[in-house]
Amino acid sequence: MAAAHSPDENYINCEKGLLSWFTTLDHKRIAILYFVSVLFFFLVGGIMALLLRLELFAPNVTQNVGQILKDGDTYNQVLTYHGAIMVFMVIIPGIPAILGNFFLPLHIGAKDVAFPRLNLASWYVFMAGALMAIATFFMHKIDTGWTFYTPYSIKSGTSVVMMVLAAFVMGMSSILTGLNFIVTVHKLRAPGMTMHRIPLFVWAIYSTAIIQILATPILAITLLLLAMERILHVGIFDPAMGGDPVLFQHFFWFYSHPAVYIMVLPAMGIISELIAAFSRKVIFGYTAIAYSSLGIAAVSFFVWGHHMYVSGQSEVAGIIFSFITMLVGVPTAINMFNWNATIYKGSVSFQSPMLFALGFMFLFVIGGVTGIMLATLPVNVHFHDTYFVVAHFHYVMVGGVLMALMGGLYYWFPKMFGYMYSEGLARLSFIFIFNGFNVTFFPQFILGNLGMPRRYFDYIPEYTALNRISTIGSWMISFGFLIALYTFLLAFKKREKAPANPWGAKTLEWTVPSPPTMHNFEVEPIITAGPYEYR
Amino acid sequence: MIGFKQAMASSFMPVQGTEIAKQVDNLYGFLIVASFIACAMIIGGMIYFVTKYKRKTDNDKTAYIESNHFLEFLWSFIPLVIFLVVFAWGWYIYHQMRAMPKDALEIHVYGKQWAWEVEYKNGYKTVNEIVVPINQDVKLLMTSTDVLHSFYIPSFRIKQDVIPGRYTALWFNANKLGNFHIFCAEYCGTTHSGMLATLRVVTREEYDQFLIKGSEEAGMTLAQKGAKLFQLKACQSCHSTADDSRKVGPSLFKSFGREETLADGSKVVIDEAYIRESILNPSAKIVNSYPAGVMPAFQGQLSESEVNALVEYLKSL
Numbered sequence: 125m126a127a128a129h130s131p132d133e134n135y136i137n138c139e140k141g142l143l144s145w146f147t148t149l150d151h152k153r154i155a156i157l158y159f160v161s162v163l164f165f166f167l168v169g170g171i172m173a174l175l176l177r178l179e180l181f182a183p184n185v186t187q188n189v190g191q192i193l194k195d196g197d198t199y200n201q202v203l204t205y206h207g208a209i210m211v212f213m214v215i216i217p218g219i220p221a222i223l224g225n226f227f228l229p230l231h232i233g234a235k236d237v238a239f240p241r242l243n244l245a246s247w248y249v250f251m252a253g254a255l256m257a258i259a260t261f262f263m264h265k266i267d268t269g270w271t272f273y274t275p276y277s278i279k280s281g282t283s284v285v286m287m288v289l290a291a292f293v294m295g296m297s298s299i300l301t302g303l304n305f306i307v308t309v310h311k312l313r314a315p316g317m318t319m320h321r322i323p324l325f326v327w328a329i330y331s332t333a334i335i336q337i338l339a340t341p342i343l344a345i346t347l348l349l350l351a352m353e354r355i356l357h358v359g360i361f362d363p364a365m366g367g368d369p370v371l372f373q374h375f376f377w378f379y380s381h382p383a384v385y386i387m388v389l390p391a392m393g394i395i396s397e398l399i400a401a402f403s404r405k406v407i408f409g410y411t412a413i414a415y416s417s418l419g420i421a422a423v424s425f426f427v428w429g430h431h432m433y434v435s436g437q438s439e440v441a442g443i444i445f446s447f448i449t450m451l452v453g454v455p456t457a458i459n460m461f462n463w464n465a466t467i468y469k470g471s472v473s474f475q476s477p478m479l480f481a482l483g484f485m486f487l488f489v490i491g492g493v494t495g496i497m498l499a500t501l502p503v504n505v506h507f508h509d510t511y512f513v514v515a516h517f518h519y520v521m522v523g524g525v526l527m528a529l530m531g532g533l534y535y536w537f538p539k540m541f542g543y544m545y546s547e548g549l550a551r552l553s554f555i556f557i558f559n560g561f562n563v564t565f566f567p568q569f570i571l572g573n574l575g576m577p578r579r580y581f582d583y584i585p586e587y588t589a590l591n592r593i594s595t596i597g598s599w600m601i602s603f604g605f606l607i608a609l610y611t612f613l614l615a616f617k618k619r620e621k622a623p624a625n626p627w628g629a630k631t632l633e634w635t636v637p638s639p640p641t642m643h644n645f646e647v648e649p650i651i652t653a654g655p656y657e658y659r
Numbered sequence: 660m661i662g663f664k665q666a667m668a669s670s671f672m673p674v675q676g677t678e679i680a681k682q683v684d685n686l687y688g689f690l691i692v693a694s695f696i697a698c699a700m701i702i703g704g705m706i707y708f709v710t711k712y713k714r715k716t717d718n719d720k721t722a723y724i725e726s727n728h729f730l731e732f733l734w735s736f737i738p739l740v741i742f743l744v745v746f747a748w749g750w751y752i753y754h755q756m757r758a759m760p761k762d763a764l765e766i767h768v769y770g771k772q773w774a775w776e777v778e779y780k781n782g783y784k785t786v787n788e789i790v791v792p793i794n795q796d797v798k799l800l801m802t803s804t805d806v807l808h809s810f811y812i813p814s815f816r817i818k819q820d821v822i823p824g825r826y827t828a829l830w831f832n833a834n835k836l837g838n839f840h841i842f843c844a845e846y847c848g849t850t851h852s853g854m855l856a857t858l859r860v861v862t863r864e865e866y867d868q869f870l871i872k873g874s875e876e877a878g879m880t881l882a883q884k885g886a887k888l889f890q891l892k893a894c895q896s897c898h899s900t901a902d903d904s905r906k907v908g909p910s911l912f913k914s915f916g917r918e919e920t921l922a923d924g925s926k927v928v929i930d931e932a933y934i935r936e937s938i939l940n941p942s943a944k945i946v947n948s949y950p951a952g953v954m955p956a957f958q959g960q961l962s963e964s965e966v967n968a969l970v971e972y973l974k975s976l
Contacts, residue, residue, distance in 0.1 A: 129917055165690065187818045195849070196848075196849040196850055196851070196852070196853075197849050198678065200846075200848070200849070200851075204710050205754075219742040247695070260718070263716065267848070268777075273807055273845075273846070274807075275805070275806045275823060276807065276846070276848060278846060279806065280848070281952075286903070286954035336894050363822075363823045363824025363825070364823075364824070369807060369822060369823065369824070370822065403712070403721065404714075404719065404721050405721040405722065405724075406722075406723055406725055407724045408720075408724055408725070408726060408727075409725075409727075410725065410726070411726065412726065412731050433753075434809065434818050434819050434820050435820050436820055436822050436825070436827050439753070439754065439757040442753065442757075443750055443753070446745075446746055446749065447746055450742035450743060450745070450746045451739075451742075453738065453742055454735055454738055454739050454742070456733075457733065457734065457738045458731070458735055460701050461730075461734040462731075463705075463706060464704045464705055465703060465724070465727075465730070467705065467708040467709060468708050468712065468722075468724075469709075469712060469714060469721060469722035469724070470712050470721045470722075471712065471714040471715070471719035471720075472708070472709045472712050472713050472714055472716045473713075474709070474713075482705060482709065485702065485705055486702050487704075489697065489698050489701050489702060490698060493690075493693075493694035493697055493698065494694070496694070496742060496745065497694070498687065499746075500690065500745055500746065500748075500749040501749040501750060501752070501753035502679075502682070502683045502686065502753045502756060502816070503683060503686060503687050503690065503749065504747050505683075505753070505756060505816065505817060505818050506683060506687075506816040506817075507816065508809075508814070508818060508844070509809060509811075509818070509844040509845060509846075510844065570671055573671045573672050574671070574672070574673060574813065575673055575811070575813025575814075575840065575842065577811065577842050577843070577844040577852075578844075578846075579851060579852075580851065580852035581851070581852045582852045582853065583852065584840070584855075607768065628717070633914075637744040658721055658723070659720075659723050
């Protein structure tokens with residue numbers, strides 16, 4: 125490559141044309157490819173959610189506003205697509221594929237990931253799976269719930285095989301990305317960048333990658349077994365042929381519980397970055413946070429049965445899973461305290477990335493304590509499969525992961541695209557997202573208390589008021605996301621140039637121009653200190 | 660005596676219908692208080708710190724505190740202890756839920772798409788209603804005839820998945836008279852939210868009378884038996900009998916003797932043979948504009964006598 129670049133040349137304008145994007149080997153461009161596709165899937169999944177909440181605005185018997193959707197089958201299809209799209213096409217790939225891809229190499233002083241071609245292949249594999257999932261929309265829309273429990277998923281006359289194969293393919297993408305990131309962290313750190321000097325975001329992505337590699341194959345085989353059951357009638361899960369339907373749940377949750385840590389660990393990594401940067405203070409307990417990420421990844425493999433206390437699992441199994449689940453709550457709690465301790469005696473600014481980080485802490489602690497409630501055996505018996513669980517997982521997945529993603533996007537947007545956005549608009553989006561979220565989901569804890577089961581097309585009149593509040597909240601939070609989208613689009617229009625380091629942060633990405641050049645660092649950095657040297 | 664409205668009315672939890680429900684609520688209450696304190700500490704601490712340490716100038720110096728081992732230990736150990744206490748307390752209550760009482764009154768429950776069939780030991784069958792005496796250990800022996808369902812009584816804080824191919828059980832001892840909601844809590848398809856049933860807790864005398872009345876139904880007419888079977892097999896979820904409104908299947912109101920056009924254009928009169936065939940092998944002669952393959956075939960599930968009862972019932976409409 126020629127050594128001299130014009131001062132304005134960056135990874136976006138160095139090569140022109142759509143084809144250059146679809147054949148790129150640059151981790152930053154691949155991150156943008158993921159960004160656009162994941163954003164699109166989020167919009168589709170979000171519309172599904174709005175339809176569900178619209179249906180639940182009133183009991184079906186209510187005049188005019190009671191029943192919006194055609195029938196129970198349609199409702200069940202919408203809820204299945206909402207879950208499957210959000211889980212497999214937004215939240216699992218989300219932070220690692222977008223922000224991990226963009227910033228992992230920058231954070232460790234590398235030019236790219238270890239296997240750039242494999243990285244591009246990951247995106248194509250992801251999109252192939254996504255297309256297969258979209259195809260089911262035009263075949264027989266699936267209605268099994270995103271969890272595909274047997275025997276219903278065996279009997280359902282819908283395109284289950286195509287959908288599970290789609291998830292299988294998308295899982296391959298996840299495995300390849302995980303592999304790429306692990307090798308990158310091991311092999312491509314700049315001189316002086318020891319494992320104890322990498323940013324906590326990298327520890328988070330690394331721990332996530334370990335889960336991606338170890339857990340996703342289990343899902344892959346499970347989905348293949350389900351496909352085989354439907355096509356070949358083997359009898360693994362079908363009791364009529366001597367199979368065990370509960371076995372499916374064991375297989376499914378063996379992946380899907382670690383999967384929720386694939387979702388949350390990168391989010392926690394972002395929060396570490398944001399809290400340190402916007403308090404301009406060294407992170408408190410770096411070692412504790414780093415090793416708790418690894419610890420959470422490891423222990424996450426041993427708690428799957430807490431989804432199955434009433435599934436027909438033995439009492440002893442329930443006891444063991446409850447105990448281990450309590451253990452995994454500890455490292456998560458440690459992180460919360462460490463972040464607070466980081467803010468202590470810091471210099472705090474309230475720009476929008478920090479607002480989202482603080483919002484994360486508020487919402488995630490609620491998600492966390494309700495997780496402990498659900499881990500408690502007899503309490504779980506009452507709450508299992510009710511709106512309490514729906515509220516809990518939305519608090520951690522949306523109130524946690526999505527807030528962290530938004531904070532990360534607002535934090536890194538200037539670096540990724542070279543433009544500043546309107547801080548006022550960004551704050552407005554926070555206000556609607558944060559408050560809209562609570563209005564949507566807090567009432568659902570109470571609905572769970574009262575016993576309203578989930579996946580319900582209709583409900584008894586006693587549940588009307590809380591459902592109505594929740595639906596109104598869904599409009600608020602949608603508005604917030606639309607404002608955020610507008611904020612980004614407006615920034616592209618206004619082109620207010622971003623400096624290299626608008627936040628005064630200390631990690632390596634802020635030492636290169638906004639946006640970076642294709643090779644990230646013109647001169648390989650030599651690292652002599654940790655990533656949070658705010659002195 | 661508790662009606663449904665009262666059963667739901669208690670501010671955030673349904674009325675406690677058993678002693679175990681009370682224990683669960685106590686543990687949950689403790690968790691709420693402990694969680695509230697934890698949230699207040701973390702969120703309160705956060706708000707306090709961001710306010711107190713708000714940035715003053717762009718060149719503010721911040722403290723360089725990398726760690727504090729004592730604090731790290733404290734806020735690892737204390738949550739761990741609290742979590743383990745909660746775990747142990749939970750285990751104690753859960754064990755009571757899972758340990759089936761000896762000499763409990765046993766009732767069989769069948770979960771199916773989309774109703775709960777109930778069978779008492781004297782052979783009496785009902786649908787979507789279970790009647791039990793107060794202050795009596797009751798054990799439900801449950802199975803599914805198709806997909807997963809889950810038997811859930813919110814007021815009793817008890818739930819158990821119902822699985823095809825095996826038995827699962829739950830037990831309770833109701834200490835309040837009244838009607839309590841039963842919900843299906845495991846997604847099972849189209850009418851998952853419509854599998855509503857009622858648990859009626861009555862006095863011992865009322866229960867005994869209820870059982871006697873059940874066995875008296877042996878003296879019912881064929882049409883009456885047919886009406887009962889019609890209910891039991893949840894036929895009304897797809898066929899109306901009170902008027903000619905169309906549901907998933909055609910209305911059976913005044914259907915005997917009616918002429919229908921089939922999907923292939925041919926005509927047929929609804930007589931005994933047509934009814935019998937349409938119950939045992941529904942897809943054979945589907946009425947025009949209705950979907951094939953939706954009505955389950957009852958071949959092998961009904962005795963000739965039961966089919967006759969249904970035929971007589973439809974004649975009586």
